[in-house]
Amino acid sequence: MLRALRTAALGMNAQQTNVDNIAHNLANANTTGFKNARVVFQDLLYQTVQTPGQEEAEGLTPPASLQLGSGVAVVATVRQFTQGSLVETGNALDLAINGDGFFQIRRPDGTIVYTRDGTFTLNADGTFVTQTGLPLEPELSVPPDTIEIHISQDGVVSVRLQGETESVEIGRLELARFPNPAGLRAIGGNLYEQTEASGFPILGAPGEEGFGTVKQGFLEAANVDVVQEMVNLITAQRAYEINSKMVTTTEEMLQTASQMKR
Structure with missing residues (x-):
């Protein structure tokens, strides 16, 4: 569950960066010659618990792997040099x-x-x-x-x-x-x-x-599509809320586990 907390926190941080970039695009919607940028996300290191094709003690070969991810990070902002009007x-x-x-x-x-x-x-x-x-x-x-x-x-x-x-x-x-x-x-x-x-x-x-x-x-004119940026903003906001909900859910699970009695 501690992994879930860290992963959700990374997700919130990544979406905050995404919102910052969207805000910058919208702020320059009337800037002459401005070119908008989009955020590029990348998944982080995986812990491999089980490798696909690795033979087990029973002689069976699992067809799929068992990997646990570590979250997401922002790796780049790519500027779009499309023609403005x-x-x-x-x-x-x-x-x-x-x-x-x-x-x-x-x-x-x-x-x-x-x-x-x-x-x-x-x-x-x-x-x-x-x-x-x-x-x-x-x-x-x-x-x-x-x-x-x-x-x-x-x-x-x-x-x-x-x-x-x-x-x-x-x-x-x-x-x-x-x-x-x-x-x-x-x-x-x-x-x-x-x-x-x-x-x-x-x-x-x-x-x-x-x-x-x-x-x-x-x-x-700037090549900022205001409608598309607003859609991106809503998507980023919902993703932030979902990651925030994950933090709350994980905290509730930890609280329940700590209150268990034998």
Whole structure:
């Protein structure tokens, strides 16, 4: 019965982690470019009391084993990089990736991080930056007398200057994709950094083979399915209650055993 207490406690702890993850998904339902994550469970070590096929004293061979499990543990949170819906904003500096790929962002220490959040703006120097001031990589700078910015689906950035009728190209966007995007490490601020599990980034222009296209004037919404997350929440809550009931039941059984008289 003590095993049952430990197993139920592990089950409650695992479901609490599951609820924490669901709460994080729901909290970011309106976060641009956010990708939801799901919890992965794994059963723990088993005690093998009887091995299948092991001949007993009577000469009989049991066809099945006798194993007692030790409970459950959370082993990973797997991020789902499915496409979010594209929301039109009309802002020329808002960009959405329709397909695979990440924008590259340069941090102050020179390292590169990655994002699906295309909410860009211009700083005082006319450089494309995130809402926290981190510049886009490769760097794109707009002349001060620019009156119109156009970004094609294949990432070509053109501007029309004051007093001019024709646009001129000033640069091109470059995207990165990974062999295993689920291996990226989320560091907050809608940013991800490369890990050994993600593999090295593969760079290319929007629209090239394997890369998505860029939509100007759009943003990618979070891929959180609120209804599904609520269903997951109810399931986790019921599982927590069942494990809690197991603790209560085991305690009652121990109490009954301790009150037995010869």
